Amino acid sequence: MSSTVLFDLPGPRARRRQRIGTVVGALVIVALVGLALYRLYANGQLEGDRWAVLFDPASGVPQALGEGLLNTLSVAAVGMVLATLLGALLAVGRLSDHRWVRIPVGVLIEFFRAVPLLILILFCLLFLPTVGVPMTAFRALVLGLTLYNMAVLAEIFRAGILSVDRGQREAAFALGMRKTQVMTLVLLPQAVRRMLPVLVAQLVVLLKDSSLGFIVSYLELLRTARSLVEFFNFSFGNRYTFQLYVAAGLIYIIVNVLLSQLAKYVEKRTRRSAKAAAVDDVELPADVQMGGGGGTVTKA
């Protein structure tokens, strides 16, 4: 439904009201932003050299932030690849004809979706070393992200496999293919291709979740900003705190917006190409976008 159905094209009086509303609203916003800026100014936060430190290679800040971003991206990349592979495997398992495969896989998926991601990461970090698996913050973070995201992706892939036209499956069987061949040669490639925009969108969620590394002291972007602040606090006091946090936040937003745009672009491409008739709804559900553990109610 286009939102215009909810209201008529505004007439002269409504337009005047809207203009007044617009001006008043704009004034309120400008006043709030101005007040915030004024407070910042009064506290000296807007001084040029406080911000210049972000771009000054001599201070080591841009390098450190770059390294933090790289650490964040490498966790996300490794996690994404592992989660995609395992997720595809689990999706196939959940669609299996054998009950003894289907049910345990279903339980596994539900379990990893039901537990908060941070608890999974802490479990990997704290428990696995006691049973002889050597752990680092990086490994625990990647493992936690993988376990959670593979469960989410498994459900996404399952929807993708089910969305491939029935006739394809029947034709493949008619050609004498075995079940494994039908899945790996016919269904999965099409499902993955259709789900490509969703995979990219899930990358945004994973990237956001990688900031949980902050809590387990992995030197990702946020933790890097924090340790830079602590370092500077030692010699300059509170001088660069605000700037560094703003920088870290902005980097996240920029990278994620770029990724979201990429997802939209990929979606357009897949929709255009006749080979992979894209499914209609590739938006991730709101709760999956929230990261940290999607909901547990699956659609019937």
Add this chain to the structure above:
Amino acid sequence: MQFLSDNSDLLWSAFLTTLSLAVVSGVCALVLGTVLAGMRVSPVPPLRGLATFYVEVFRNTPLTVVFFFLAFGIVQIDLQFPSRFITAVAALSLYTAAFVCEALRSGINAVPPGQAEAARALGLTFGQSLRQVVLPQAFRTVVPPLGNVWIALAKNTSIAAGFAVTDLTAALQRLANANADQLLSVFAAVVAGYLVITLPSAWLIRVVENRVAIVR
């Protein structure tokens, strides 16, 4: 078991903290998210723009960063929350509101255009058709996605542990450090605490969904 009963006070208060975090932020996020959704479909362009901006910013910012800003950043504009708990509630509500807005908007889009057209034809204003025709139906369609947002919120409260709120996850870290030999029961107790919140919620969502679902 002995170990768990020894620490039952800590675990119980941590559970209550987690539960109240989830409930209070859930209510705040629902209110703010509904306002945002109304703004996103409103006839006034600046309101639409503002709501879209809000949603895009919060959708692309990690929750940890939101927490971070409210805990350490806003001191610089001379704002301070009275307690850690309220900081956590603010972070969770602001973040979750963006997703509540998205879920609601998908519900508004699911209301057949004919309904809104009929409301317009009867001479209802934008506010009336939104409040009396579209939103009630939208709320009923989005019970499952909204419920899922709430469950995700309940799990996301665990991040508050990183910001000095003594919730279940914080209790986990404290107990795990002190009792390395009891790790498994610590984890089991804490996970059970979260499941006690999420599983009945999931069940309740299904019940409510079946009761209010609109057959189209």
